[in-house]
Amino acid sequence: MAELDGKKVMVTGGAGFIGFHLSKALSSLTDNLVIYDNLSTGKMENVTDVPKARFVKGDILDFQTLFSQEKMDLIYHLAAQVVVPYSMENPMDDFNTNAKGTLCVLEKARKDDAKLVFASSAAVYGNPSVFPTPESYGFHPFSCYGLSKVVGEEYCQMYREQYGLDIVITRFANVYGSRCHGVIHDFLDKLAKNSDKLEIIGTGQQCRDFVHVSDVVDALLKVGIMPSVDGKVYNLGFGKTTSILELSKMILTSLGLQNKTIVTTTNVSWHGDVTKIWFDITSAKKELNWQPKVSLEDNLQEIIAERKLTK
Numbered sequence: 001m002a003e004l005d006g007k008k009v010m011v012t013g014g015a016g017f018i019g020f021h022l023s024k025a026l027s028s029l030t031d032n033l034v035i036y037d038n039l040s041t042g043k044m045e046n047v048t049d050v051p052k053a054r055f056v057k058g059d060i061l062d063f064q065t066l067f068s069q070e071k072m073d074l075i076y077h078l079a080a081q082v083v084v085p086y087s088m089e090n091p092m093d094d095f096n097t098n099a100k101g102t103l104c105v106l107e108k109a110r111k112d113d114a115k116l117v118f119a120s121s122a123a124v125y126g127n128p129s130v131f132p133t134p135e136s137y138g139f140h141p142f143s144c145y146g147l148s149k150v151v152g153e154e155y156c157q158m159y160r161e162q163y164g165l166d167i168v169i170t171r172f173a174n175v176y177g178s179r180c181h182g183v184i185h186d187f188l189d190k191l192a193k194n195s196d197k198l199e200i201i202g203t204g205q206q207c208r209d210f211v212h213v214s215d216v217v218d219a220l221l222k223v224g225i226m227p228s229v230d231g232k233v234y235n236l237g238f239g240k241t242t243s244i245l246e247l248s249k250m251i252l253t254s255l256g257l258q259n260k261t262i263v264t265t266t267n268v269s270w271h272g273d274v275t276k277i278w279f280d281i282t283s284a285k286k287e288l289n290w291q292p293k294v295s296l297e298d299n300l301q302e303i304i305a306e307r308k309l310t311k
């Protein structure tokens with residue numbers, strides 16, 4: 001991807017899970033990479049493991065620090081509050097980071113005339129009635145997190161239409177992979193403590209579309225350089241849905257615990273939890289010439305090995 005050679009690129013949230021993988025990939029494509037993160041949930045090791053990048057410890061809401069950075073050509077905006085239950089308990093805080101914070105990053109993009117790639121979420125669809133869900137399904141958020149991402153998306157579209165900024169919106173399903181957080185790691189944490197039982201929060205019937213972080217990064221790199229994607233919105237998922245109960249069985253089988261561990265469910269989920277995520281990824285496949293390559297089945301062993309859990 002010679003297109004990024006010499007380009008100044010910023011990744012907000014670059015010390016987080018997806019931001020780390022994206023920054024690592026970008027660092028081999030440009031010598032001018034800035035990771036901008038307040039380390040609220042991000043980790044310093046994610047920064048030090050991308051040694052070619054320049055790290056700025058800064059908050060996206062801190063205009064002075066954000067605006068004092070050099071002029072960028074491309075900004076990947078990933079910094080966010082990402083926890084749905086937290087957003088329901090702390091809607092103002094969630095709004096500040098995800099909605100107002102996105103506006104601050106858009107202002108930086110406007111000042112620099114930089115292209116912006118926004119990380120949105122399946123949460124903007126809420127509980128869809130159409131599966132697999134296409135981008136055109138529209139906004140029906142079911143949590144404050146989903147709503148703050150909708151606001152971010154709407155500001156992106158406004159900045160594109162009114163100020164002529166080059167902006168692409170990517171909506172992620174459930175991203176997993178090395179260094180991730182979320183249900184796979186929660187299960188592995190619980191099993192590492194006690195492999196006799198595994199408690200699923202909710203009914204276990206909730207379904208998710210699991211997409212590997214390397215596939216998401218692949219798509220992000222493509223949209224970062226393609227001129228034809230201005231104003232487009234892309235679902236980035238695997239295009240398959242898996243229930244949490246099925247996931248638990250896959251994990252137990254991978255660990256050789258299928259005949260040992262008793263799986264229970266609380267039957268009560270958290271505020272804002274959605275029933276099913278299953279993305280229609282036709283647009284990304286066709287327009288980006290993109291295809292998710294890593295299946296959940298294939299990657300579970302790798303995640304388990306990384307965590308040094310053995311059968």
Ligand SMILES: NC(=O)c1ccc[n+]([C@@H]2O[C@H](COP(=O)([O-])OP(=O)(O)OC[C@H]3O[C@@H](n4cnc5c(N)ncnc54)[C@H](O)[C@@H]3O)[C@@H](O)[C@H]2O)c1
Pocket residue numbers: 012013014015016017018019036037038039040041042043058059060061077078079080081082097101119120121122171172173174175176
């Ligand atoms: N992981 C997923 O499955 C998933 C799914 C849908 C959407 N997304 C979106 O992808 C993006 C990255 O998610 P992730 O899973 O890597 O999350 P993450 O929590 O690992 O990373 C978010 C990063 O943003 C930083 N951050 C938070 N608030 C900040 C602020 N005010 N100023 C500067 N930095 C700040 C954190 O320190 C962290 O490093 C987010 O925008 C998230 O909403 C993720």
